[in-house]
Amino acid sequence: MLMTPGPTAVPEPVREAMSRELINPDVDPRFRELYGRLTERLATAYGVDPDDDGVADGSDDAARDVVALGGEGILGLEAAVASLVEPGTEVLCLSNGLYGEGFADFVESYGGDPTLVAAEHDEPLPLDALDDALAADDADFDLATMVHCETPTGTLNDIGSALDRLEAADSEILTVVDAVSSLGAVPVPTDRIDVCLGASQKCFSAPPGLATAAVSDRAWAAMDERDPHSLYANFLPFRDVSDGFPYTHLTTEVVALDAALGLLLDEGLDAVRKRHEAAAARCRERGAELGLETVPGPERSSPTVTAFEVPGRASEIQERLREDHDVILATGLGEGAGDVLRVGHMGHNARVDRVEETMDALAAVL
Structure with a gap:
């Protein structure tokens, strides 16, 4: 019996969906319909109402586009950095664990300038240190990253308080949150996050293979300005797939996640x-x-x-x-x-x- 914190056991209805005849995502219009249904279901899981043009609470600030990239969940973390960071980008990385620290590594690899505000792995997020970093005379952050659930220690972080401090200090700072191990099982304040990351193999109980994100309009605008150099670690090609996908999508994984989300939403x-x-x-x-x-x-x-x-x-x-x-x-x-x-x-x-x-x-x- 598989009882690991991802990949999780895949229920039988999802496995049955995966066994059906393959849909060619490049030529079969049924795949675009399938992907559209998948993103609608993802929007519901993210807390964004798909029946209201992606607006969760009636305000433009809550509008989010939901995308699903072909790759394991870590692709979402790298793609968020690759899409928003260029040489000279100042990034505040708030951390109390392995994945929080990993954001700083990604920032460095794409030429950005990370400021790691970190606590020990068994401690809460260092909110006082966050206040100090935001109040520093030379503070000029473009982006802030954090992790909702640090899976290696089983810690659920108080990201609401961190977002409060960021918004009070500088409302222009873009926020990226790794919610890979909480999304679908724990409420996530997606409407306050510019790039909220998820994945197929955790709380959704689909196989590993898809990285998901809910992306705000101002995050899209920042990506447009930066013109990311990567094709694969890049959200921009998925903003509009009406004319096709940037590469052959992972068809079976899309089928699986769609089926898994159907089970989740049927349960409520x-x-x-x-x-x-x-x-x-x-x-x-x-x-x-x-x-x-x-x-x-x-x-x-x-x-x-x-x-x-x-x-x-x-x-x-x-x-x-x-x-x-x-x-x-x-x-x-x-x-x-x-x-x-x-x-x-x-x-x-x-x-x-x-x-x-x-x-x-x-x-x-x-």
């Missing part, structure tokens, strides 16, 4: 979120019974993933769970890889019965 976003909360609560309750502590503490842990502290034992426990119980969990990433064991109660796997089976196996191993 509120019901899906409650299901994630219930699964997370039970996972942590069972963990506490086993004497396990979570990395960031329960008040900052994400409904999509629980990271348990198992100093020095993560790989051993992971192997025994896989070999003896056919349960697959993930270890940590980066420096703490050997000290963290992660349970992904995310997407299709956010179900109490699956959590119970997983924790029964973990109890037997421990």
Whole structure:
């Protein structure tokens, strides 16, 4: 049983959809219809009303175009930077984890000038340090990046407070948020974010292969001004696909994500979120019974993933769970890889019965 925080288990109706006859995306008009339905469903998941020209709350400020690029979720992070950063672009990278820090690496690789405002991986976002960076005499940021759910530590970040500070300091700063591991299971303030990133293989429970984004008008304008040099790591070619796609799209992955979103929306976003909360609560309750502590503490842990502290034992426990119980969990990433064991109660796997089976196996191993 796959209980990792992405890729997640793919439900049978999605697998069945993938097995149907292939649609050629370059010549078959049915593919454009399929892609259009996919982006409408994505808009609903993002909280943008597809029936109101992409406007979620009746204001132009909330308008977003939703796109789906062919590539694993990390493509979205790089494409956001590649589309908005050029030599000399000043970028504030707010971080308390591996992916937050990774934004700074992308910025450097595209010639930008990153300012990393970082906390330790088990700490909250450094909001006081953010205030200091924004108030500095030489502060002149074009862009700010942050991560909603830092999957390696199971941390759900308070991005609302960070956005408040950015808007108060300089409303012209564009914002990029990695919501890859929260979108579809946790409310995301998409209407306050210029580029909000998602992916197929996390809470949507489709296979890895599509990077998604909701993009504001002012972000599109900034991309037009910068004229990105990459074709693949570039959102602009997907802004208008009425005359075709920039490359042969990943047809089967589009079919899969469309089917997965259909299941999610049939269930209802509120019901899906409650299901994630219930699964997370039970996972942590069972963990506490086993004497396990979570990395960031329960008040900052994400409904999509629980990271348990198992100093020095993560790989051993992971192997025994896989070999003896056919349960697959993930270890940590980066420096703490050997000290963290992660349970992904995310997407299709956010179900109490699956959590119970997983924790029964973990109890037997421990």
